[in-house]
Amino acid sequence: MxxxxxxxxxxxxxxxxxxxxxxxxxxxxxxxxxxxxxxxxxxxxxxxxxxxxxxxxxxxxxxxxxxxxxxxxxxxxxxxxxxxxxxxxxxxxxxxxxxxxxxxxQDGIALKAYPRLSFLITIKGVDAMNYRIETKESFEVFGMERVFRTDGGGDEPDTPEQFWKQSHANGEVERLAANAGDLPRFVSQDSYKVHALCSYKHTGNDTFPYMLCAFKSGTSNANGYSVITIPAQTWAIFPSEPIAWDEIGGTIETLYRRFYTEWLPTSGYEQLDGMELQVFGEKAGLHSVELWFGVRKI
CATH class of the missing domain: 1.10.10.60 (Homeodomain-like)
Structure with missing residues (x-):
């Protein structure tokens, strides 16, 4: 199917x-x-x-x-x-x-009608979408995790964006970066020390887990943090172009949308349940993000 x-x-x-x-x-x-x-x-x-x-x-x-x-x-x-x-x-x-x-x-009253949606493949243009397929051995990440509602409701902080802001404000992001240690060899050395892991375990039909995380290496100090083991799998990795930091949020949304609407329907792959990584980096004064999706051949 x-x-x-x-x-x-x-x-x-x-x-x-x-x-x-x-x-x-x-x-x-x-x-x-x-x-x-x-x-x-x-x-x-x-x-x-x-x-x-x-x-x-x-x-x-x-x-x-x-x-x-x-x-x-x-x-x-x-x-x-x-x-x-x-x-x-x-x-x-x-x-x-x-x-x-x-x-x-009443006769003649104006109402709104929202028709049933159907999913189709349409040709949207010829803009290239950069990606690469990589198979990686199992690795570990560690960090601070929260569970959020899919609809954005709940107690503060009620979105991942607010979780980032709060963790920057109270120094937790900087502390996690200091405990990260050396980056593993399979990660670009232009990467930051703190990233985000999403949907890595089941928390309910209306919620999802989200972790501000660092890659665990031999020089990391993971004491007091949650540790998650990422199994060996194939990843479809979608990098952004170099951008200013204030464009990160919009860039992530665009990459997600293009992954779901342009790449996934015609790629011959299907997304594995969970294990999405957002890997952030910097080079020559500009920032970048890579979205990692666990996938397998159909």
Whole structure:
């Protein structure tokens, strides 16, 4: 089963269960990946979160029922699409459509419709995408880890970006760099000492683990840190061009999006569940980032 078929099978399941319970684990199973991995792919490809897409589809169908079934009560439609009360349904409905559910039944009223998504391969241009495939032996990283919600909610710091800022502010990043020791030979010597590891273990369907980490070598001091063993595997590595530091965030997002929308669907590889590395570096006064994805041949 190819990448497009898997993604569209997941969409089939979502569409057939909009008026029922949508299990994210089942969505992910049909796409042959973890729940977190599927939600990340979905967000990068569509520019909307999976939860928001499902909400829009439910409210689109609810609006159609309000217009086409005058006998149906608002409370019944609200409960059908997963809202526990008319108040919460009305709030969500008005946020999307700009009117109340009752007003949706008036003739000539304007509503919004969000159609079902399907995944296709399209030709976007001829911009080159630099990458390399490398097989590496098992290695270890160590550092500070947090668990974040996929939708960005939760207590502070509630995003990896805020985790970086907090750890810089309290000196933890600098302390980790001082304890890193020498870089292993398989890492570019232009690399920084502190990087990021993502999705390296299962923490739940709606959460993902994230670690500010250093590569562990014979000169590292990992006392007091979490240590993660990265198994031997093949990596697809995508380097950025040299950039200014304030462009790092946008560059990472662009690399992720191009990986999911341009490279992965046609590469003949599939992404392994988890083990994404963001490796940062500097050369000649400019910065860079490499995204490492664990992959295997289909």
């Amino acid at each position: 190819d990448w497009l078929e898997r993604m569209n099978r997941a969409m089939d399941y979502i569409e057939s269960n909009l008026a029922g319970e949508i299990e994210l684990s089942e969505v992910a199973r049909r796409a042959c990946c973890s729940s977190h991995q599927y939600q990340r792919m979905f967000s990068f490809i569509t520019n909307v979160t999976l939860a928001e897409y499902i909400r829009r589809r439910k409210l689109t169908l609810a609006a159609l029922e309000l217009q086409n079934n005058e006998a149906a009560r608002v409370i019944d439609i609200a409960m059908k699409y997963g809202y526990e009360s008319p108040v919460s349904f009305a709030r969500a409905f008005q946020s999307l459509h700009g009117i109340t559910p009752t007003m949706a039944r």
